[in-house]
Amino acid sequence: MSGRDTVLRDIRSALADVPGAEAPDDDPVPHDPRSQQAGLDVVELFIERAADYRATVVRVPPSDAVAAVGRALARTGARSVVLPPGFPDDLVPEGPWSRLEDVLPLTVRQLDAADAVLTTVAAAIALTGTVVLDSGPGQGRRALTLLPDQHVCVVRASQITADVPEVLNLLHPRRPLTLISGPSATSDIELERVEGVHGPRTLDIVVIADE
Template sequence: MSGRDTVLGAIRSALADVPGAEASDGDPIPRDPRSHQAGPDVVELFVERAADYRATVVRVPPSDAVAAVGRALARTGAKSLVVPPGFPEDLVAEGAWSRLEDTPPLTVRQLDAADAVLTTVAAAIALTGTVVLDSGPGQGRRALTLLPDQHVCVVRASQIAADVPEALRLLHPRRPLTLISGPSATSDIELDRVEGVHGPRTLDLVVIADD
């Protein structure tokens, strides 16, 4: 007997004493995530939840976006910055760091030596404080956001969905997705938290308000 047969058999057994004429109570399933989960301000909820995961989050108007990127890089003392193909040039901050292009692709050694990477996102999720990357323009291949020690991520307010189902409707179903909630972290058997083992030690989110 397969696992499927076992599960279906258990369901049939549990429903054996339910009268055939019995119907559900007819209560409609809520279909608007914003109305019953995230509240009216999904951007503020995203900022709060992302900060709960130890990301550094700033919410800025478009006029201050590039300066916010520069402040994030200056705070960690970044000396080299990876910029993926397709990243908006008007959001690339100038500073004490050198710029690394991923065309042709940087080697693993070069990425590991880089201090920071700057990307856009495909979407963000308010309820979980998560950013989603799908390797689209401005995001680059997955390795770019795994090896540098700092990830600076630009999120536009219009890209923030209330929850996971709403976010999935914004994403291409056949693109590889990377979901990031806070900087990389793990803990040992003693529950001592260690950051930066599986990815960036520092996650900076620059949330740009809609015009």
């Protein structure tokens, strides 16, 4: 018996007690992600899970947000920072770094030479410690978060959802989505962890608490 025959046999066996006239939508599976995650402190859970993925996460009041972004850039010694269109001016800190605005747009060589990029997010997922970008205002095109060595990501507490089903209900299905859980990492043939191969080596997340 071929592999195809085996798969078809198992499918027929699984469907043996299903009435022939029944359609897939006749028996919907109820799913209310908010009720399943009721009682969760999604902000604290997000911070915990993102830190598990080796992201550096801080939670600050709105009055300290721009200073927190500045501290993240100073910690790595950034000298040049990429700013996507629509990134809030009041969250861009003063410092020894030059600002590269992606309005031409910047070339691959310019992005690769930049030390850091600042972005906002479309949403974040608490259970997986993931930030979600959809190329909206303040997030920019995907290349911006792949080439600079540091990604500083600003997340507002109100943007943090409990889980993946909940966040998918908020996102536009036709926008290009980038889901980021920690800094870029992979393993070589000896299972040694290597960071920064497929994206930024450092991920800093500044969570702005609700007022």
